[in-house]
Amino acid sequence: MVNKLIVSNVLYRPVRTALSALAVAMEVAMVMLFVGLAHGLVSDSARRQEGVGADVMLQPEATSFFLAFSSAPMPLSIGDHLKQIPNVQAVAPTLILFNTGALSMVYGIDINSFDQVSGGFAYYSGGPFQRPYDLLVDNLYAKANHVKLWQPVTLLNHEFRVCGIVQNGKGARLYIPIQTAEELQQVQDKASIFWVKCTDPKYTNGVYEAIKQLLPRYKITSVQEWTSLMTSNNIPGLNAFITVVIIIAMAIGFLVIFLSMYTTVTERTREIGILKSLGASKGYIIAVILRETGLLSAVGIVAGYALAAVVKKAILAYFPTLFIDLTLQWAAYAAILALIGSLVGAFYPAFRASRLDPVDALAYE
Amino acid sequence: MEPIIQTRDLKKIYRLGKVAVQALRGVDCIVHEGEFVAVVGPSGCGKSTFLHILGGLTGPTSGQVLVAGNDFSKMSDADRTRFRRHTIGFVFQRFNLLPTLTARNNIAIAQHIQGNGFNPHRFEEAVEMLGIKEKLDHRPFALSGGEQQRVAIARAVISEPKILLADEPTGNLDTENSQAVLNMLRGLNKTFGQTILMITHNPEAAGVADRIIHMRDGRIISE
Numbered sequence: 001m002v003n004k005l006i007v008s009n010v011l012y013r014p015v016r017t018a019l020s021a022l023a024v025a026m027e028v029a030m031v032m033l034f035v036g037l038a039h040g041l042v043s044d045s046a047r048r049q050e051g052v053g054a055d056v057m058l059q060p061e062a063t064s065f066f067l068a069f070s071s072a073p074m075p076l077s078i079g080d081h082l083k084q085i086p087n088v089q090a091v092a093p094t095l096i097l098f099n100t101g102a103l104s105m106v107y108g109i110d111i112n113s114f115d116q117v118s119g120g121f122a123y124y125s126g127g128p129f130q131r132p133y134d135l136l137v138d139n140l141y142a143k144a145n146h147v148k149l150w151q152p153v154t155l156l157n158h159e160f161r162v163c164g165i166v167q168n169g170k171g172a173r174l175y176i177p178i179q180t181a182e183e184l185q186q187v188q189d190k191a192s193i194f195w196v197k198c199t200d201p202k203y204t205n206g207v208y209e210a211i212k213q214l215l216p217r218y219k220i221t222s223v224q225e226w227t228s229l230m231t232s233n234n235i236p237g238l239n240a241f242i243t244v245v246i247i248i249a250m251a252i253g254f255l256v257i258f259l260s261m262y263t264t265v266t267e268r269t270r271e272i273g274i275l276k277s278l279g280a281s282k283g284y285i286i287a288v289i290l291r292e293t294g295l296l297s298a299v300g301i302v303a304g305y306a307l308a309a310v311v312k313k314a315i316l317a318y319f320p321t322l323f324i325d326l327t328l329q330w331a332a333y334a335a336i337l338a339l340i341g342s343l344v345g346a347f348y349p350a351f352r353a354s355r356l357d358p359v360d361a362l363a364y365e
Numbered sequence: 366m367e368p369i370i371q372t373r374d375l376k377k378i379y380r381l382g383k384v385a386v387q388a389l390r391g392v393d394c395i396v397h398e399g400e401f402v403a404v405v406g407p408s409g410c411g412k413s414t415f416l417h418i419l420g421g422l423t424g425p426t427s428g429q430v431l432v433a434g435n436d437f438s439k440m441s442d443a444d445r446t447r448f449r450r451h452t453i454g455f456v457f458q459r460f461n462l463l464p465t466l467t468a469r470n471n472i473a474i475a476q477h478i479q480g481n482g483f484n485p486h487r488f489e490e491a492v493e494m495l496g497i498k499e500k501l502d503h504r505p506f507a508l509s510g511g512e513q514q515r516v517a518i519a520r521a522v523i524s525e526p527k528i529l530l531a532d533e534p535t536g537n538l539d540t541e542n543s544q545a546v547l548n549m550l551r552g553l554n555k556t557f558g559q560t561i562l563m564i565t566h567n568p569e570a571a572g573v574a575d576r577i578i579h580m581r582d583g584r585i586i587s588e
Binding site: 002004005009011012275279280281358362 | 422423461464470475477
């Protein structure tokens with residue numbers, strides 16, 4: 001019976017219902033999309049580093065967790081020592097530049113050694129570098145920036161020619177010859193990182209220990225370990241960002257539901273008086289309002305899932321290089337957060353309704 | 366016959382800002398089980414306040430109110446609500462149906478609030494007696510005033526309350542519908558022995574009652 005009352009109340013004011021549900025939907029979609037984007041970018045980065053195909057990375061000691069923010073590069077000659085270590089199949093030096101224009105990394109690579117480590121690029125069109133200012137871009141970068149083969153592209157304040165479009169997933173999205181990268185960074189025979197591939201992944205630990213003995217003052221990381229650490233918990237500020245997004249989203253849901261239920265209670269003062277005259281207790285009145293809020297939230301949560309899926313599709317259509325992980329876990333969290341925000345928002349109006357004087361409520365015009 | 370309602374020196378003072386308004390100035394009254402009593406008097410004489418106190422919607426300032434053996438003046442708001450749920454049925458001048466519910470659900474919700482679950486037999490009996498069987502799926506806005514009041518009466522009696530309190534039940538109705546509603550109240554009283562206390566301005570309406578109580582300035586002036 002209460003369900004009938006609640007459903008009929010919800011349907012009685014369709015615009016109010018739609019707006020309340022939309023607010024909850026926006027809250028859910030906001031949480032899912034922002035968290036999904038944060039996690040998506042982190043996991044995409046991890047996936048791409050893994051995609052290089054190396055088993056061990058060697059970097060200068062003071063290197064940041066983010067590969068782009070390396071300190072002073074290392075001499076290329078280190079690569080020769082690394083190749084001498086037993087069970088090392090290939091070593092690829094990479095000089096990483098940070099493209100501030102697009103907030104992305106550019107890998108300066110020696111294409112032969114990089115191919116040996118990574119197994120070679122899969123070309124959608126074009127081929128390897130032919131000239132110093134040739135540029136390889138991955139398919140997602142090409143799609144996002146409408147880049148075509150042989151097209152000139154301004155990068156790092158220089159004009160490059162797109163010589164090939166490759167399958168994404170091997171470290172960066174942009175690759176230039178390592179010599180060109182050295183020239184742009186005004187260094188010679190230097191690398192920011194050495195990718196080391198073992199003859200078999202089972203030798204990773206042995207190779208890791210051998211490099212550690214050979215180069216004790218450098219930072220040596222197994223790629224497997226690095227990717228396992230690439231979570232939002234290990235990215236400085238990311239969890240704080242997610243927390244702020246969640247708080248803002250919950251505040252929106254809370255305020256809209258609060259206002260909606262507050263006006264609802266005012267509008268239904270007389271009806272609350274009628275229920276009281278029939279003997280409805282304070283708990284009954286509170287339950288009716290909170291259950292109505294629960295229904296609005298449920299509709300909003302389902303709409304939020306749909307909204308998140310649609311917005312994700314729209315974002316990826318315009319920004320194909322972004323990754324958004326909409327996970328079941330965060331769908332559940334978003335639902336719980338939305339429900340809690342809504343119920344907290346509705347509680348004061350419900351409490352206020354339960355305390356209405358029945359005589360005054362019945363006389364309400 | 367045992368009195369089902371008994372008040373002694375019942376007083377009610379409302380505070381409107383700094384002004385104290387004496388709505389009831391010492392009402393002594395007895396209503397026996399199965400009686401149909403009309404309370405008449407000019408506007409502002411305290412009739413509605415008297416009815417609200419008897420229905421447990423508000424408490425008295427002083428005095429004693431015994432309803433079915435329970436002293437309202439000593440009961441908490443929650444206890445009065447619980448008691449009202451099982452013992453009192455209200456019929457109002459403005460019908461006071463829930464606008465979002467159909468007539469059927471307006472009646473059924475009273476049973477739900479009472480907590481005894483839906484009793485189809487009692488429901489059928491009430492709607493048959495009040496002649497609203499064809500209107501059960503209509504919402505209040507689709508019913509005439511007379512039909513709305515009949516639904517309101519069905520809602521009031523569906524839970525078989527010991528006392529039916531009617532606040533100007535014909536005040537918003539034309540003559541024909543007024544007569545129909547009064548006949549129904551009379552029928553409830555005669556057929557089922559329903560105790561009814563009805564407030565009215567209308568002397569003709571009061572005429573259907575067994576007894577008429579006259580009120581003025583917060584006091585009963587004659588019976």
